[in-house]
Each structure stands twice: as C-alpha cells, then as structure tokens.
Amino acid sequence: MPIDAARALAAEPRTAEISWTPRDVLLYHLGIGAGLPATDPGELRYTLETRLHVLPSFATVAGGGSPGVIRGLSMPGVDVDLAHVLHGGQSLTVHRPVPVAGTATATSRIAAVYDKGTAAVLVMRTEVADGDGPLWTDDAEIFVRGEGGWGGDRGPSARPAAPAGEPDRTVERTVREDQALLYRLSGDRNPLHADPDFAGRAGFERPILHGLCTYGMTLKAVVDTLLGGDVNRGRSCTTRFAGVVYPGETLRIRMWRREGRVHVTVGAVERGDAPVLTGMIVDHG
Structure with missing residues (x-):
C-alpha cells in the first residue's frame, strides 16, 4: 500500500531553519492580487516596504520552501503519484504577528492519517518558532485520490455551515490570467499550476490556481472589508478546498460577521457560483 499510516504517524519530525525578508512578503502579496489600485493607501500596506504589514497567510509560504502538501508527500510511509494529490483543507493559527523579516525553526510531522474509503487524507502539521517563542501552527490536509480503503479512522466529517440569512458583505475579486505563474514564485512549483500537459x-x-492563493486572496478580502485593514487582528483561518479555481475567473466572497468570528464561502462566478472554499472561519480579536 503506497500509504503506510502507522509508519507515517511514527516518523520522527523534520526540523529546518527558515528565513524570509521583506522582498518575500512583497512577492507573496503581489501573488495573491495585492496592489490594485497601485496607489491606494490600503494596498500600499501590502506592496511598499516602508509601510509593510504582513498578512497572516504569508506564513504558509514563509521560507520559500516546499508547501506543506509537498513536504507531506516526502515523509516516511508516503509514496503516491503527485497527479493524484489535491490540497483538501488548510488551518493556520498565528500566535503573534508575523514579522516582516525573520529566521525561525520549522518542525513538521504527519499529525493524522484518515481513510475516506476512495481516498486518504494526511494532515501535515508544521509548528514554527523563533527565539521569542512560537510564531504559528499550520495544518495542511493532503487529499490523495485512490489511496483509501484499508479500514482506518475516517476522521472528522462535520464541517461548519454558513450562517442562515444574507451575508453581511459580498465582494468579488478577479483572478488574473497569470496569477498562478506569479504565485508559484513564492515556493509552490507544483506543475499542476503551470504545465497544461500535467494538468x-x-x-x-488547464492549469488551476493554487488553493493557498485563493485562501490568501480570501483572507485579504476579510481583513480589508471587515477587520479595518488590520492584519494583526486575524488569529486563525481554517477552510476546506471544495473546488478548483481557473486563472481568469472571478471569486464571489460572501462574509457573515459574528462575535469574534467571520464565516466565509467562496464561489466561482463564471461557473454558476461553483463552491471553491467552504466552511471557512476567520477568528479575530
């Protein structure tokens, strides 16, 4: 069996030193669509080094190495075809604001392996800390088609539903035709997002947009729309990737404000609001 759950869970954590600079932050922000309009003071917080604020989702690419999905596929007990792999979900908790530049230690391990019958789900957990203590914890859910059926734990199945009633805010964000090509420069070079033959x-x-790019675009929309543009108010952001996004499409982002929490759903406008992100929750202060 390509996935040996017991071996994957028992494997020693892998530790690496990561570092990042303002240039990396600027490139990430551009990759998720920041900078339009280019002279807007709200956008300059993301695109000008003298005013730079770091969107929490930058943590998913900090260090410029392989994303959690790719790291998970290199762990002991995991041997699968990359073409059968999708990013199923993402959970990020920031323990304090992400600095504009830094050096930290990232410790990664397989935290869970679930048997979904026709697929397997691996949870790759990465905990990052610097000399002042924990910075963030990042969980990437890796969905592997055709690798389930060994009778293992199915894992959690309940997902939070969007609140009843009309959303408090709805915004639309256009995905540029070249957005996946720009976003991949932050570290995720999976050919699924660039090579038509591989896709x-x-x-x-055709090539699809990175799920984490949609994730970042959506978190930015929440921060800019409901959190007063204050990137440091976001404490955690969890979502399920329910469908793909093709470059050139338009995202319709619906937001419901609740005490200390924003519920979000995202659909692809040109495909009849086909679900893209579901069960997204942004907890904030």
Missing part, C-alpha cells in the same frame, strides 16, 4: 494528466482542462 491534463491530473484530470483538469
């Missing part, structure tokens, strides 16, 4: 082998009509 075809994986069952897609």
Whole structure:
C-alpha cells in the first residue's frame, strides 16, 4: 500500500531553519492580487516596504520552501503519484504577528492519517518558532485520490455551515490570467499550476490556481472589508478546498460577521457560483 499510516504517524519530525525578508512578503502579496489600485493607501500596506504589514497567510509560504502538501508527500510511509494529490483543507493559527523579516525553526510531522474509503487524507502539521517563542501552527490536509480503503479512522466529517440569512458583505475579486505563474514564485512549483500537459494528466482542462492563493486572496478580502485593514487582528483561518479555481475567473466572497468570528464561502462566478472554499472561519480579536 503506497500509504503506510502507522509508519507515517511514527516518523520522527523534520526540523529546518527558515528565513524570509521583506522582498518575500512583497512577492507573496503581489501573488495573491495585492496592489490594485497601485496607489491606494490600503494596498500600499501590502506592496511598499516602508509601510509593510504582513498578512497572516504569508506564513504558509514563509521560507520559500516546499508547501506543506509537498513536504507531506516526502515523509516516511508516503509514496503516491503527485497527479493524484489535491490540497483538501488548510488551518493556520498565528500566535503573534508575523514579522516582516525573520529566521525561525520549522518542525513538521504527519499529525493524522484518515481513510475516506476512495481516498486518504494526511494532515501535515508544521509548528514554527523563533527565539521569542512560537510564531504559528499550520495544518495542511493532503487529499490523495485512490489511496483509501484499508479500514482506518475516517476522521472528522462535520464541517461548519454558513450562517442562515444574507451575508453581511459580498465582494468579488478577479483572478488574473497569470496569477498562478506569479504565485508559484513564492515556493509552490507544483506543475499542476503551470504545465497544461500535467494538468491534463491530473484530470483538469488547464492549469488551476493554487488553493493557498485563493485562501490568501480570501483572507485579504476579510481583513480589508471587515477587520479595518488590520492584519494583526486575524488569529486563525481554517477552510476546506471544495473546488478548483481557473486563472481568469472571478471569486464571489460572501462574509457573515459574528462575535469574534467571520464565516466565509467562496464561489466561482463564471461557473454558476461553483463552491471553491467552504466552511471557512476567520477568528479575530
């Protein structure tokens, strides 16, 4: 069996030193669509080094190395075809504001392996700390088609539903045609997002946008719309990747404000609001 759950869970954590600079933060922000309009003071917080604030989701690419999905596939007990892999979900908790530049230690391990019958789900957990203590904890859910069925734990199935009633805010964000090509420069070089032939082998009509790019675009929309543009108010952001986004499409982002929490759903406008992100929750202060 390509996934040996017991071996994956028992494997020693892997530790690496990561570092980042303002240039990395600026590139990430541009990759998730910041900078439009280019002279807007709200956008300059993301694109000008003298005013730079770090969106918490930058933590998912800090250090410029392989994202959690790719790291998870290199762990002991995991041997699968990359073309069968999708990013199923993401959870990020920041323990304090992400600095504009830094050096830290990242410790990664497989925290859970779930048997979904026709697929397996791996949870790759990465905990990052610097000399002042914990910075963030990042969980990437790795969905592997065709690798389930060994009778293991199915894992949690309940997902938070969007609140009843009309959303408090709805905004639309356009995905540029070249956005996946720009976003991949922050570290995720999976050919699924750039190579048409590889995307075809994986069952897609053309390269798709990185799920974490949609995640970052959505978190930015929440911060800018409901959190007064204050990136430091966001404490955690959890979501399920319910569908793909193709570069050039438009995201419709619906937000429901609750005490200390924002519920979010995202759909692809051109495909009849086909779900893209569901069960997204942003906890804030």
